[in-house]
Amino acid sequence: MPRSERLADQLDRHWHQNLRPQLHGLADEEYFWEPVRxxxxxxxxxxxxxxxxxxxxxxxxxxxxxxxxxxPVTTIAWRLAHIIVSCLxxxxxxxxxxxxxxxxxxxxxxxxxxxLKQLDEMYGRGNAGVRELSDADLEKPPTVGPERFPMEGIxxxxxxxxxxxxxxxxxxxxxxxxxxxxxxxxx
Numbered sequence: 048m049p050r051s052e053r054l055a056d057q058l059d060r061h062w063h064q065n066l067r068p069q070l071h072g073l074a075d076e077e078y079f080w081e082p083v084r085x086x087x088x089x090x091x092x093x094x095x096x097x098x099x100x101x102x103x104x105x106x107x108x109x110x111x112x113x114x115x116x117x118x119p120v121t122t123i124a125w126r127l128a129h130i131i132v133s134c135l136x137x138x139x140x141x142x143x144x145x146x147x148x149x150x151x152x153x154x155x156x157x158x159x160x161x162x163l164k165q166l167d168e169m170y171g172r173g174n175a176g177v178r179e180l181s182d183a184d185l186e187k188p189p190t191v192g193p194e195r196f197p198m199e200g201i202x203x204x205x206x207x208x209x210x211x212x213x214x215x216x217x218x219x220x221x222x223x224x225x226x227x228x229x230x231x232x233x234x
Contacts, residue, residue: 050199051180058206059174066213069220070163077223078124078159089124089155089162104154108132123223126216127162128155134208135169138201141192143176177202 048056079088087097087109097109108128109119121129132155136148156162185199194201 050182050185051178051202054185054199054202054206055174055177058177058209061206061210061213062170062174066209066217067167069213069217070166073123073159073163073220075159077220078127078162079122080219080223081120081122082219082222082226083120085119086122087119087125088122089128089157091157101150101153102155103152106155106157108150108153108155110150123216123219124156124159124162126212126219127166128153130209130212131156131162131165131169134205134212135166135173137192138205139169139172139176141194142189142198142201143172143179145172145176173205 081088085096089106089108090100092100092102092105092107095107095109098111100107101110102108109121109125132148132150132153136153139145140148156165180198180202185202186197188195189198189201196204
């Protein structure tokens with residue numbers, strides 16, 4: 048099996064067995080749920096309290112050029128947007144001849160369903176792009192984009208980011224289900 052297939056399969060197994068099933072049934076209320084006050088999220092244009100919200104559409108992503116200290120807690124909406132744009136979108140655009148994706152011009156999702164569609168599309172494009180890489184492609188830095196590491200390192204970084212942020216989303220879903228001490232279907 049070529050290295051690109053192994054790299055794509057690593058994330059694909061996690062995607063199909065862990066992350067994507069964890070997102071099944073995500074509702075808007077949960078998508079926007081703030082476990083603490085002052086979370087960064089996806090907000091209707093003009094309502095963000097973040098220093099520099101990003102996005103071109105009706106919805107923007109809370110953002111600052113430098114992360115505040117301490118860094119704000121983020122909602123599921125914010126984490127999904129981060130995965131869609133920063134983890135997958137940039138790389139799809141730079142490395143796999145996709146459309147250029149930019150956090151300032153991206154149209155962020157105002158519903159959970161729309162965000163999951165964006166996620167599925169970007170994941171599919173990214174995973175297909177990785178599968179097309181040759182061993183030689185993996186060994187050299189890409190010719191487009193700011194990253195100057197061998198492509199294999201970039202793919203491994205994206206895999207790690209999706210696993211990491213996917214686990215955070217899963218934890219937020221667990222916390223949401225347990226808020227108030229009640230879990231649907233349990234006594």
